[in-house]
Amino acid sequence: MTRHPLRSARRDTASTPFIVIWEATRACPLACLHCRAEARPDRDPAELTTGEATELMRQITAFGRPAPLFVITGGDPFARPDLYDLIRRARELGLSPAVSPSATPALTPAALTRLHRAGASVISLSLDGATAAAHDEFRGFGGVFGRTLRAWQSARDTGLKVQINTTVTRTNLMDLPDIAHLVRERGALLWSVFLLIPTGRGRALTSLTAAETEDVLNFVHDIGRTVPVKTTEAHHFRRVALQRHVLAVRGADHEQVLGLGPLYRDLRRRAEAHGLIGADRNRRPPIDVNAGRGLVFVSHTGEVSPSGFLPLPAGNVRERPLTDIYRDSEVFTSLRDPARLGGRCGACEFGSVCGGSRSRAFAVTGDALAEEPWCGYEPGSFPYPGDLAELL
Template structure:
């Protein structure tokens, strides 16, 4: 049975995930001026002539809006979505039919205050920027272009001044994990409403970087839960953050089935590094924002620049194309997506874990390491204690 503690620790979707997604990511173009080391895509300097046209894009947005309320969040990403001259038209159309439109651009000379004002007026409400280190040396090395770190700090101010909700996205690897406490301070100082921490999936150019070891992942997840009273936290490709949230809530409530968190030296290091920040901001402590139960193909879907639909941008298994079949039909009927929404099909530890319904493991990490979408998530250290809860 789902306990009161679990319901409070993790937000449940307001609708059945097999009926509709909560978030749809649309890669409107793969063109981008940056060469990010961790990018899943082979970004190009020119737009692909076969990417969805303006009319096809409007038809896609109409199809998504056909779900009715509660409407999915539609995030226009890339590549760099600012490479599309019709971006404001797409945003305007989506917002006019009830969709919640958000943007995830690259920081390039195309990101100007005038363009931001135009997109805000068109109806976009949120915008995310990437910061993958707290120094120019770290971040610019990630992005492949010098000067992007300083430009991102300025862009963050422009984004907020234009009236957007600002989200900061950070990819964590073994090379930058020790910068997380300083990066947290920067995220707070920038006025971000959400910090999305992405756990590197070794795909695309990301194969050149070093992901965290499983115990390091666990330490970072516990640390992120610790600091979620300072800024809202979201994790990407680490759904076991929800398991951590439930475990921490049970331990706090002295639940009989609770176990002490298995944290290591990295957690202690990160915790000590934010002691001063926490002391400074003791009057600004906020109620933590519980994570939400969204996973690849389960409340989440990705559409690439050509119209192909995937469970996520890190799972290269095509489920259909919106030029041939409506997105809603693909999302509901795809055998692959249906399997990802059925935790009983998961294998290994994930298949018997008592948290499988609320977590499910990173399907992208499982596939990247084992070649099996339904395998156990190799980044999770948790050892299940019994049969799954229902």
């Protein structure tokens, strides 16, 4: 039986999120070029206290079973001295916390061992270049690339699973096959390919065109049988997965039918040189989750928004339970209504499984319901609508 090219969250995302991301702090000594949080060296006195953070975790468990995925991010979570206590409390409450640290001097083998012993099972590390020069320039400090590679190995030795996150900008496009090669060689639970949202410090970076985005997403699809890969803020990857599935079944030339460009051919050639094309493992189907529709973000001060990249305040967990905010606030309910999407997203046959990046729409246009700016697909143009209808 052929595997479906997409997967669902296996829960009603109108009532229960698939994932809750908590920004434990904005403190971080790095100066990353894309930083959403515009992190600063010192902690904010208004951060959630240990007790308030524990209450937040209780609110997350109130969504029921299975509990949402719970990610502690920052800034750098290691800037909080109560991090290990919070992880233990999360475990006691029935959550499985993952941690997204920065590659600062605090990211030591001893710290990773303590994370694992406290109850963390997964960490994510950022790798935005395949060389020290490229990655360290992006991160704003020297030595970060080497520290990241050492932490990656130490985490795996400790028993932690590692996800690698890569932010895609025009400056590192040609590094993507080399980064994928590192992920394959060093081993990772997942490679998360994140399409830049021009918010925070990321506003100063050069955006991709819609055509370049199509080329990148099709490259990501190509290596999916060799590298366990997903996309972040690239919801139209779900459209690509459906298109490629139909074209493969029909034996059609995807490059020609989809009008892919020279960037795609360059990325594929580099991937082939690394042996990243043609493996026979099962592809990881992309999951149907979007800002406010399966995803909720809680800031360091308790403000709730649909995503860390979509700063539309919907309430504060100090004043209102997270369950109520997620289920009932106008910010969230509007994002879960595909009929309210504008432009091409509102007319697109893939709207129910894609919906475009609401964060990018907001960052570029100021309207969270506007069409996805980095998507070049014209609704109704795919030549096999009947095949799509069976999958949708």
